[in-house]
Amino acid sequence: MPEPWTGRLIxxxxxxxxxxxxxxxxxxxxxxxxxxxxxxxxxxxGIREKMEAAVSELIKEKENKTA
Known part of the structure; x- marks a missing residue:
């Protein structure tokens, strides 16, 4: 069963x-x-923190490319 944080991350x-x-x-x-x-x-x-940090980094990279 997936944990609630995975749904929010997706x-x-x-x-x-x-x-x-x-x-x-x-x-x-x-x-x-x-x-x-x-x-x-x-x-x-520690997977939640690692994956949330990675998604944040990817979002930041996308924002920097469009700025």
Whole structure:
């Protein structure tokens, strides 16, 4: 069962046009591994903070490119 934070993170990604591919590449992981985490199949320690930080960085990069 996915945790509530994953739904919020996916919503934030969608609203800011950040893809799963971009997130996986940014973290140096496979798309499959990211998907397993977001679907609640894997729960590594500290993953919420790591993924939220990565999405924030990707959003900031997108904002800087359009500025």
């Amino acid at each position: 919503g934030r990604m969608h609203n800011n046009k950040v893809t799963l591919e971009q997130l996986a590449a940014h973290l140096g992981w496979t798309k499959s591994y990211c998907s397993m985490i977001l679907n609640g199949q894997r729960k590594p320690r």
